[in-house]
Amino acid sequence: MKIDSKLDLVLERTLDLTPEEVWKGWTTPDLICKWFCPEPWKVTEAEVDLRPGGIFKTIMQSPEGEKFPNAGCFLETVPNKKLTWTDCLLPDFRPVASIESGAGLHFTATILMEPAAGGKTKYTAIAMHRDETDRKKHEEMGFHQGWGICADQLEKLMKSLR
């Protein structure tokens, strides 16, 4: 992956989970509903079809009960290693008409899972944007804090399932 620091946002963490646990948390709809957005927001629905062109959709609900769908499709999925999707394309790679995403901006995201010492995982989340304006907007929306809180929630959830 070539990272462009002007256009991309990156979160790097070491998670006390195996790559298999991270993968399972990221790709199982029932589990996604339990960690995928910072509380007190909730994910009320998740749809995951891991083939390239398959749907990746979540519905987030604000504390006030308002629902925000995030729809996109997977581009590349390598079990226990890599997960790439975009909200620029709907299932079967159809160009999206309006941005159905809570962020209200187009991005392609990649999650990298690499084995680390002690059965842990080097976890890298990358969001690629089309321009500096969108990167900045995403950063100001709290990308690092938000994705960091979610990583904590993922770690806590998957450890509780051991």
Place this chain on the structure above:
Amino acid sequence: MKIDSKLDLVLERTLDLTPEEVWKGWTTPDLICKWFCPEPWKVTEAEVDLRPGGIFKTIMQSPEGEKFPNAGCFLETVPNKKLTWTDCLLPDFRPVASIESGAGLHFTATILMEPAAGGKTKYTAIAMHRDETDRKKHEEMGFHQGWGICADQLEKLMKSLR
């Protein structure tokens, strides 16, 4: 492939070529330059990297010498069977900032090659759009005629190379 007749354009032809010949014509830059747009337009450059996320770029030149780049990336490539790319994403799946395409619209295209009787190929070209406006615009730009002429040029070229 699910075709949506309100949003997609489809060209179906039987080409007097094998699927392997069609694939070769579609994926070899030097050959693309010889058939990929209706004469007297020319393709002066072609770049092809068939991995998902790899570049697919052509530069078309009008009879007056004006150049029009078409840039996108491959989404799914199955040798001698299927080729899917989009101009919504640049290489490595980065969201496109402005539409770098002669058509001036976003679409995802799929070419299907199926063996037919007599060593021929059932050739299906599908352009998927985000809405009816874009489908109509693409149709009025001469999708069927243009892609049909190109299919003829591809057939003629590849037969000449036997």
